[in-house]
Structures are given as structure tokens and as C-alpha cells.
Amino acid sequence: MPDKLARYRSRRDAGRTPEPVPAAPPEPGHGDAFVIQEHHARSLHWDLRLERDGVLVSWAVPKGLPADPGTNHLAVHTEDHPMEYLTFHGEIPRGEYGGGTMTVWDTGTYETEKWSDREVKVVLHGQRASGRFVLFQTRGSNWMIHRMDAPVRDPFPPLDPMLPTERGQPPRDAAAYAFEFAWGGRRLLVPVEGGRTAAAREHPWLRPLAASLGSRSAVLDGEIVTLGGADVLVLYDLLYDDGRSLVALPYRERRAALESLGPAAPRWQVAPSWPGDPGPVRRAAREQGLPGVVAKRLDSPYEPGRGTSWLFIPS
Structure with a gap:
């Protein structure tokens, strides 16, 4: 069975980064946890990670989760991360892969409505992130994230002083x-x-x-x-x-x-x-x-x- 963390491990030096770098391949699992990390790296983005088969399947979302169904946001599918990343926060040294400050923005559980190689449909249950979202692959390796429900949000006010x-x-x-x-x-x-x-x-x-x-x-x-x-x-x-x-x-x-x-x-x-x-x-x-x-x-x-x-x- 292929090691789902091989790509993750190849990009990190355990002696230089505080990130968890487990030596052994992940054990199969059936959990339903998720984490969203705010990542101040070369450019600010949010990392959405969903537990799946013993790893955290991950997307980098430059603008964060969309607030309403009218706007889709880019979601860059990245390498799987180890389960220890559910609680990871800290400073990744500059010059290392993903260098910058990472904090846990939200965490919770999720329900899977659909999971395929090109589409992932979930319901998030977090303190700050909740609702139905779908991640879908577009052309090539690009992915987008779409909000399927409509939270109650006021529109931006007119920008006149x-x-x-x-x-x-x-x-x-x-x-x-x-x-x-x-x-x-x-x-x-x-x-x-x-x-x-x-x-x-x-x-x-x-x-x-x-x-x-x-x-x-x-x-x-x-x-x-x-x-x-x-x-x-x-x-x-x-x-x-x-x-x-x-x-x-x-x-x-x-x-x-x-x-x-x-x-x-x-x-x-x-x-x-x-x-x-x-x-x-x-x-x-x-x-x-x-x-x-x-x-x-x-x-x-x-x-x-x-x-x-x-x-x-x-x-």
C-alpha cells in the first residue's frame, strides 16, 4: 500500500521545522475531524484539512471559505498531512517549505456527502466554519470551493463617508x-x-x-x-x-x-x-x-x- 505521507515527508526536514514529521506510514482510520489553519506564509491563506483514511487531505484556500453561494474561491489541492496537524500551530522557519506563522483558525467534525477524485462534498461542524461546502476539480489540477447553503450575512455598506x-x-x-x-x-x-x-x-x-x-x-x-x-x-x-x-x-x-x-x-x-x-x-x-x-x-x-x-x- 503506498505511503500517503511520502510527499509530505520529502518536503520537510524534521531537524529544521517544528512540524510533525512521522517516520512511519499512517495507519488506516475512519475519523471525521477537520481543521482550518490560518497560514501567514509568502502570502496569507487558509489550509482546510479533512481527516480521511488516516491522513488529513488538504487544500490551501487563498481567500478563505466563501461566505455565500454567490462566490467560489480557489482551493489548491496540496499534499496529505499527518493527523498530528489537527492541533499544530507555530512558526515554520523562513526558507523552509511553507515558512511563516500558522495558527488554528477552527476545528471540528464533518459529514461526508460525497467523496471522489474530482469532487468532495461535506458539511462542516465547527465554531467558526459551519455549513455545506463542495470542493471540485476544474481544468488540470485546479480546484474550487463552493458554499452550498446561505448563511445570514449583511451586505457591505455603501462606501461613502x-x-x-x-x-x-x-x-x-x-x-x-x-x-x-x-x-x-x-x-x-x-x-x-x-x-x-x-x-x-x-x-x-x-x-x-x-x-x-x-x-x-x-x-x-x-x-x-x-x-x-x-x-x-x-x-x-x-x-x-x-x-x-x-x-x-x-x-x-x-x-x-x-x-x-x-x-x-x-x-x-x-x-x-x-x-x-x-x-x-x-x-x-x-x-x-x-x-x-x-x-x-x-x-x-x-x-x-x-x-x-x-x-x-x-x-
Whole structure:
């Protein structure tokens, strides 16, 4: 009987990688486990592995599992992996095959509806991945993955920013607002899906931001400002998070969701925000040479265009 792990073993040096490299051929098995690993290698992708006959049959999925039946994703059929890979996570050294950081994104069990050399139809039962999927071979060695059921997901919101209206003085009911610096930069909404963002076409330095969110879908609102001689994305709102539109929620809840998401790096950061008292914020804006402050009603939804829920107050 051929050794199903021969190809896997030939690509790895057990003395150089922390990956499991079993010396013996796999034992036959009849389990139904699966694992999805998030793999930050030369390019971000997700590895879907299904237990079958004592090994994990594997596909690399560059954009992750499709969220709805309307989009198929590429799935590259790779070599079978050992069962120990169900729990493997760690750093594969650079220069080694698959070098990069690997984490377990989800794990669980699955049901087989069909399994042939050209088509695999399964139902996944995981915490993050669940539903009916089919993997099918196309031309040559290419495979695709298609979602067969339709989870409840909100569509992406319109990518038009909410804009403030200028006022000479802060609002009298200051306790109903949060006050933030007006940065004087260029507004940018950043849609992220499958670890990628279209905003990186113009700003390539945003690719790591999208990759840092993994498979999480999001729409971030902020602006590009120059700090210390470099462009930095200052973030202050979250319009969409992992299949759920947040635009109808009050600003205080969207802001809390953004802070919980926690995007922070030298080239992007969450803007500071202070509820209730505009005085110190205006003084700090003047001292830093900023154009003013923006007052944002804590109970306001996100409404594209210029309205009265966000107010620009000059320094």
C-alpha cells in the first residue's frame, strides 16, 4: 500500500521545522475531524484539512471559505498531512517549505456527502466554519470551493463617508458627544475581506493591516495623515464587522467595536476620543497645530454624506 505521507515527508526536514514529521506510514482510520489553519506564509491563506483514511487531505484556500453561494474561491489541492496537524500551530522557519506563522483558525467534525477524485462534498461542524461546502476539480489540477447553503450575512455598506458640518462653537449638550481631533488628512474607507483590501492598490502599505484581520470581514473608516514624515491611517469608526453591518448602531457601540478589534501598528492606529468635555481637546488641537475638533453624537447612526450628528469646530 503506498505511503500517503511520502510527499509530505520529502518536503520537510524534521531537524529544521517544528512540524510533525512521522517516520512511519499512517495507519488506516475512519475519523471525521477537520481543521482550518490560518497560514501567514509568502502570502496569507487558509489550509482546510479533512481527516480521511488516516491522513488529513488538504487544500490551501487563498481567500478563505466563501461566505455565500454567490462566490467560489480557489482551493489548491496540496499534499496529505499527518493527523498530528489537527492541533499544530507555530512558526515554520523562513526558507523552509511553507515558512511563516500558522495558527488554528477552527476545528471540528464533518459529514461526508460525497467523496471522489474530482469532487468532495461535506458539511462542516465547527465554531467558526459551519455549513455545506463542495470542493471540485476544474481544468488540470485546479480546484474550487463552493458554499452550498446561505448563511445570514449583511451586505457591505455603501462606501461613502459620513461628513461633519462646521459650527463655530461646541454643542451645548456636550455630554451627548465624543470629541476627537480633526486631523486635516484625506478620508479613506477601508473594506477588508479575506485578508485583503482594495485600498492597498493605491496604498500598498495597508496590505499588512488587511492581513492582520485574517478572515474577518470589515469596513474601517478613518483618514490618512502625515505623522513623523510617514503616511499613517488614523481610524475612528467601524462600519462592518464579520458579516454584520454596524451603520445603524449608535456611534458609542461602533467605537467600542473598533477598539475591541484593536488595529494598532506604526502605520495605523485608533484615534483618541474623549466624551463630554471639548475644552481640553480644543486646546490640545491648537497646541498641535491641528485644524480643530470633531464632535460626534454618541447616539448617532452612520449616515453617509454631510449631516448634523458630526460637527467640525475650528481650533
